[in-house]
Amino acid sequence: MSKKAKVLIVDDDPINRLVLEKTLNVEHDVFLVESGEKALIFVETMQVDLIILDVVMPGLNGYEVLVKLKENPITHAIPVIFISANHSHEDESKGLELGAMDYITKPFSVSIVRVRVRNQLLIKQKNDLLEMLASIDGLTEIPNRRYLDENLSREWQKSKRSGLPLSVILMDIDHFKRYNDYYGHRAGDDCLKKVAHALVGQCERGNDFIARYGGEEFAAVLPEIGKLEAVAFASKLRKAVNSLNIEHTGSINANHITISIGIATTESGKIGAEQTLLEEADIGLYAAKDAGRDRIVAR
Numbered sequence: 001m002s003k004k005a006k007v008l009i010v011d012d013d014p015i016n017r018l019v020l021e022k023t024l025n026v027e028h029d030v031f032l033v034e035s036g037e038k039a040l041i042f043v044e045t046m047q048v049d050l051i052i053l054d055v056v057m058p059g060l061n062g063y064e065v066l067v068k069l070k071e072n073p074i075t076h077a078i079p080v081i082f083i084s085a086n087h088s089h090e091d092e093s094k095g096l097e098l099g100a101m102d103y104i105t106k107p108f109s110v111s112i113v114r115v116r117v118r119n120q121l122l123i124k125q126k127n128d129l130l131e132m133l134a135s136i137d138g139l140t141e142i143p144n145r146r147y148l149d150e151n152l153s154r155e156w157q158k159s160k161r162s163g164l165p166l167s168v169i170l171m172d173i174d175h176f177k178r179y180n181d182y183y184g185h186r187a188g189d190d191c192l193k194k195v196a197h198a199l200v201g202q203c204e205r206g207n208d209f210i211a212r213y214g215g216e217e218f219a220a221v222l223p224e225i226g227k228l229e230a231v232a233f234a235s236k237l238r239k240a241v242n243s244l245n246i247e248h249t250g251s252i253n254a255n256h257i258t259i260s261i262g263i264a265t266t267e268s269g270k271i272g273a274e275q276t277l278l279e280e281a282d283i284g285l286y287a288a289k290d291a292g293r294d295r296i297v298a299r
């Protein structure tokens with residue numbers, strides 16, 4: 001059974017909210033709020049697939065809400081359909097120019113609302129699929145660098161707003177060039193796949209993710225996790241790779257595949273931007289390499 005789409009209705013008129021809810025709640029999960037301000041708070045905590053947005057409301061009007069949605073990396077991709085008693089072409093074109101996907105005028109026909117919502121959700125589904133395909137690493141089939149950059153940015157914003165910590169782990173397979181040289185590039189590819197899946201297998205919390213950072217490097221992003229917990233998690237990752245026991249005769253530090261790990265966390269006080277988090281983790285990673293590999297250095 002396919003999951004129902006989540007549709008948020010934002011309208012200050014209780015009758016409109018009720019009619020829209022009745023129109024859509026058979027096919028979709030419908031949520032209702034009565035102001036732009038409440039809509040902006042709602043979408044921060046709940047991922048919605050579509051917003052139906054009234055234009056004229058007390059407080060923030062629909063146009064202002066849309067601008068704010070577009071400015072926020074967490075909400076900028078949510079499709080918005082305006083629903084308004086303003087019939088003029090100027091109003092409609094303003095709404096569409098601001099980035100709304102559609103504009104429905106009141107009084108509305110329930111069957112047309114139903115079809116237009118369905119159409120936008122189909123487009124969103126296809127866009128989500130394309131987005132997912134563009135975010136997966138072709139070799140290991142885990143999230144790629146693009147996914148990492150986008151989601152790290154999102155988590156960074158969340159962490160700044162909430163004041164909760166954010167940790168990043170960078171990992172690099174030790175002496176991997178020697179592995180390729182000794183066992184061949186295809187065996188190297190297989191090894192990367194096994195390591196990737198062992199790492200991903202350690203992620204138990206929904207918000208954590210592991211991505212291929214590039215080459216034989218991987219990254220983990222751990223929202224709301226401070227230094228101590230990040231070190232504990234990194235230790236699990238290191239052990240998981242060790243436990244694969246992939247023979248590596250050419251390695252200098254062990255006879256099997258190992259990884260070196262660098263950790264950075266917003267708790268350290270050194271971090272001023274999301275890129276600094278990656279840079280600090282990278283410094284930790286190179287310190288781990290210098291110290292003999294197969295170890296963790298937290299910054």
Ligand SMILES: Nc1nc2c(ncn2[C@@H]2O[C@H](COP(=O)(O)OP(=O)(O)OP(=O)(O)O)[C@@H](O)[C@H]2O)c(=O)[nH]1
Nearest residue numbers: 172173174175176177178180185186188189215216
């Ligand atoms: N098989 C395979 N090898 C890759 C891939 N991407 C990067 N590599 C190899 O990974 C190796 C990385 O080598 P280096 O950066 O010198 O590092 P290293 O040998 O792991 O040494 P240290 O990091 O210092 O422990 C290179 O030989 C790359 O060709 C890939 O997709 N498949």
